[in-house]
Amino acid sequence: MTTIYVPYHLDERLDGLVDEPADVTVTVEFPEDGDIWGRLAVLYERVADEVSGAEAPVVISGDCTTALGTVAGLQRRGVDPAIVWFDAHGDVQTLETTTSGYIGGMPLRVLVGYRPELIADRLGIRALAEERAVLVDARDLDPAEEEYLKGSGIRRYRLQDLELPEGPLVVHVDLDVVDGAELPGLLFPVPGGPSLGAVLAKVEEIIATGRVVAVDLACTWRPGNGAEAREFVQTICKGFRKDPNKFRTQRDH
Template sequence: MILVPYHLDEPLYGLEADLPGPPGRVVNAELPDGDIWTRLAALYDRAADAVAEEVAAGGTPVVVSGDCTVSLATVTGLQRAGVAPGVVWFDAHGDVQTLETTTSGYIGGMPLRILVGYRPELIADRLGLRAVPEERAMLADARDLDPAEAEYLAGARLRRYSVEDVPAPDGPFLVHVDLDVVDPSDIPGLLFPVDGGPTGSAVVAAVARLVATGRVVALDVACTWRPDGGDARRRSLVTALTNCL
């Protein structure tokens, strides 16, 4: 397990309390002055190296962080190790916003769009991240879409599926799980809860089905809550997901 204890460029203290055990590696960085993209690039460059080293050693990295943007580092690291992954993205949200369409300005609502090629000059070029073809990106759930996201998805080759029916893309792929995909009645303390989601056990079953293909090359787990000393239900869910590998 590789822990990146940040929410965007903000350190998170105490996230370890929701993990099944001590991480094998913790990624921290002295972040430079500059805009958010400069700071994230510095952090994700180090995280990508950690992922690449784990793959080179024959491992399947599990990357845990406080938000979804760490997926940029995970995919970069896989590519540095010679793997060209597709993506299966579990999330209550679409994460396909852009700077031009967002109403909140929240960077954490953009990573899937960046992964499939949006404005590489922001961060992808700095990391050496190559775009994932849209047809190799699968979005599971995304029950809370902004109008601009729904409009994009209506014309994109990136497709949206239910958690139970999401297919595996061709070739090797990353499974990314934002734990707010789970209904908030099943998991406490979410930053952006959305009612009407699947149970935690349904999400774990879907991930296990994908892992059974033998083509999952990494797992991202986004713990999108503020650390508060740990919670048994959250810890149990993170443990079940990591045990899928």
């Protein structure tokens, strides 16, 4: 297992998000005159490089957009993953539908093919078929996201009802999927979610299938917070260090 720490929320450097020691810490010098997509492409290019060379990557960052680099890295080494996306939010906004302009609300939509010229083409991401993505416990959706998901192939599940897509899997967990009352300090807390223990148990259940090729953890809390969720991160990493054969490696494809 290789832990890859990306201490950023979008292009903002954030130190002290987690206590887990990393095998690799990804940092970059951003171009001063680039637009946000170009700046993020510089960062996620580095993430993709690290993931492509890691046998069992666990990527830990401060947002969900880092998953673009994780998927790009896997595809570079010939893996065609499906994705299991745990998140209280849909992350399927677009520049045309967002009311906030927040890019962190768009990464799943980008992964399934939205406007590849923004960043996917720069990273070499091949769009995932919508049917290869599942969204778990998303409960804070804008009307435009609800409308899109009604007509898309992305399947939505409650945690207890989750059905996995076929093939190798990326497990992406935004920790705000957990009930907001249980995790103080979240950037975008949402009530009514599952417990931290229930999410951990489900992730471990998925890992036990032997089909997971990467885990992507979005630590979406303010630095200095997230004590309970930090333990979640540590538990996932310790489990892999104890039994690295849980991961499906690139040799298995």
